[in-house]
Amino acid sequence: MNFLAxxxxxxxxxxxxxxxxxxxxxxxALFAPSSRNxxxxxxxxxxxxxxxxxxxxxxxxxxxxxxEADFSVVVIADKTLSDTWIENSSVxxxxxxxxxxxxxxxxxxxxxxxxxxxxxxxxxxxxKRILEIPEKYGVLALMTFGYPKEKKEGYEFxxxxxxxxxxxKY
Ligand SMILES: Cc1cc2nc3c(=O)[nH]c(=O)nc-3n(C[C@H](O)[C@H](O)[C@H](O)COP(=O)(O)O)c2cc1C
Numbered sequence: 720m721n722f723l724a725x726x727x728x729x730x731x732x733x734x735x736x737x738x739x740x741x742x743x744x745x746x747x748a749l750f751a752p753s754s755r756n757x758x759x760x761x762x763x764x765x766x767x768x769x770x771x772x773x774x775x776x777x778x779x780x781x782x783x784x785x786x787e788a789d790f791s792v793v794v795i796a797d798k799t800l801s802d803t804w805i806e807n808s809s810v811x812x813x814x815x816x817x818x819x820x821x822x823x824x825x826x827x828x829x830x831x832x833x834x835x836x837x838x839x840x841x842x843x844x845x846x847k848r849i850l851e852i853p854e855k856y857g858v859l860a861l862m863t864f865g866y867p868k869e870k871k872e873g874y875e876f877x878x879x880x881x882x883x884x885x886x887x888k889y
Contacts, residue, residue, distance in 0.1 A: 726872075727827050732865065736789045736790060736866070740822055740824065744815050757801045759800035764791075765791045765793060771785040789865035794808045794861065795808075795852055796808050799855050805832070808860070823866065825865060829862065829863060843857065846858045
């Protein structure tokens with residue numbers, strides 16, 4: 720895979736992602752590395768448009784991606800099982816994005832944790848109500864997926880600031 724070609728995709732075509740491809744993405748997520756190999760991260764696949772419409776309103780700044788995407792995956796983790804639930808969820812999200820990209824499927828990370836909706840209600844609580852998620856779970860983010868409508872250039876190595884890499888000492 721060409722990692723510099725990977726981009727976040729927020730606009731999607733109408734093409735349906737096959738169930739097999741969705742399973743391939745989820746399989747990678749299920750085996751994502753996790754602290755002490757606890758594997759406490761769980762995934763809720765949302766395809767229903769009515770539910771997707773509700774998800775668009777989970778944050779103050781409305782993003783229509785869940786509605787326009789072919790499907791979304793809400794990433795949740797049992798907070799009582801692992802104190803690294805945020806890190807574990809992040810790894811799973813990242814792997815899903817890379818696996819999807821490798822299959823020609825675009826995706827976008829939509830942050831939930833630490834956000835509020837237009838009424839000031841915690842976005843995690845909003846999502847938990849919509850999807851009937853038990854209290855002990857944290858909701859880090861959701862990821863929207865679909866075949867890319869927008870075309871984005873990949874990155875060039877020369878664009879990044881090499882000063883961020885340190886050797887031996889800061
Ligand atoms: C932790 C995290 C949170 C993000 N939250 C959002 C978000 O809420 N909405 C959104 O449109 N993009 C979100 N993104 C996507 C970033 O905006 C995107 O990765 C960044 O602009 C770089 O673009 P690229 O992925 O094409 O390289 C998020 C990405 C990360 C890693």
